[in-house]
Amino acid sequence: MNRSRWKAGQLQRRHLRVRRRVVGTSQRPRLSVHRSNRNLLCQVVNDWEGRTLVAASSLEKEFRAKHPRANRIGAEELGVILAERAQKAGISKVVFDRGGYPYHGRIKAVADGARK
Secondary structure, eight states: OOHHHHHHHHHHHHHHHHHHHOOOOSSSOEEEEEEOSSOEEEEEEETTTTEEEEEEETTSHHHHHHOSSOSHHHHHHHHHHHHHHHHHTTOOOOEEEOTTSOSSTHHHHHHHHHHO
């Protein structure tokens, strides 16, 4: 079996296991994080309406100007940017969805940055 395919299947199973418990509502939306090898994408989602309320990405020009790479320091800054946008949209509490990724490194840095 192709190893990368096997790992993708594991990630998908972990993600589904997390999503069974984590549901975003209008009072407490879900902060979803997607991690690739080079970039991070974060969004605050209301699952009941199926709407993305706020989003931030390491692909944005303003972010790229400060942090050319989405490393741990850049991930924490991305969390801060997302939290500021959420505050402007009137969102103060969220449920964190790690997306099946282990809670360490860049994923933890995004959560810590959002808490600041």
